[in-house]
Amino acid sequence: MAVLQDGGSDSVEVRKRVLNLGAGESATGDVRFDISRHGRPDVQGTAAELPFTANAFDQVVADQVLEHLSSEQVIATLNEVHRVLRPGGRFEIYVPHADSRLSQQDPTHRSTWTYRTVDYFTDGNFAWYFENEPFEFTLAEREVNVWVHPERPFSGIRSKEIQLRHRLFGTEDEYAFESDVDASLRFILQKPPEK
Numbered sequence: 001m002a003v004l005q006d007g008g009s010d011s012v013e014v015r016k017r018v019l020n021l022g023a024g025e026s027a028t029g030d031v032r033f034d035i036s037r038h039g040r041p042d043v044q045g046t047a048a049e050l051p052f053t054a055n056a057f058d059q060v061v062a063d064q065v066l067e068h069l070s071s072e073q074v075i076a077t078l079n080e081v082h083r084v085l086r087p088g089g090r091f092e093i094y095v096p097h098a099d100s101r102l103s104q105q106d107p108t109h110r111s112t113w114t115y116r117t118v119d120y121f122t123d124g125n126f127a128w129y130f131e132n133e134p135f136e137f138t139l140a141e142r143e144v145n146v147w148v149h150p151e152r153p154f155s156g157i158r159s160k161e162i163q164l165r166h167r168l169f170g171t172e173d174e175y176a177f178e179s180d181v182d183a184s185l186r187f188i189l190q191k192p193p194e195k
């Protein structure tokens with residue numbers, strides 16, 4: 001992924017360093033990392049102990065991965081992602097909503113997520129639960145995506161299948177889902193910029 005710095009005729013293209021955590025078969029990112037060899041990752045290991053130096057990445061993406069970790073592993077992973085992100089860097093998370101079939105059907109899922117779960121991991125109401133952990137994140141974005149074609153979730157043409165997209169910034173709303181829809185959450189956590 002490249003970003004263009006706006007410098008008029010002196011513009012320079014600067015590459016963002018992106019870590020794909022739990023990449024599976026996805027080609028996204030500069031470093032594809034996974035606990036399994038299945039998708040031929042660049043680096044193999046567990047998200048709870050990342051073999052990278054501090055501040056190594058501008059962005060970390062975990063797409064349908066954190067629900068496979070226990071709560072304890074999620075906390076260890078948040079500490080590690082915080083360490084390897086540069087100040088101001090972003091952690092983009094996609095997880096199935098706990099009320100959806102996507103969350104409930106998979107026997108390898110070990111943690112559940114709702115719209116409110118990130119309030120425990122960021123500057124939300126429950127931030128003090130983990131006040132002794134090293135990680136510190138602010139919540140930059142959160143949204144719920146609902147699919148009304150549940151037979152073909154994550155088919156690779158995701159954007160065309162989103163029939164209903166709710167952006168819930170700053171509201172108190174929580175969603176209840178019909179049994180025939182699938183729902184996924186997207187969060188962006190930001191490591192605070194250097195003071």
Ligand SMILES: C[S@@+](CC[C@H](N)C(=O)[O-])C[C@H]1O[C@@H](n2cnc3c(N)ncnc32)[C@H](O)[C@@H]1O
Pocket residue numbers: 021022023024025026033034035036039045046047048062063064065068069
């Ligand atoms: C449902 S797949 C998602 C793959 C890919 N991100 C995508 O969107 O297609 C979950 C991936 O997380 C990986 N994974 C599970 N636990 C992990 C861990 N502790 N550390 C790193 N990767 C893990 C699995 O091996 C698997 O490739």
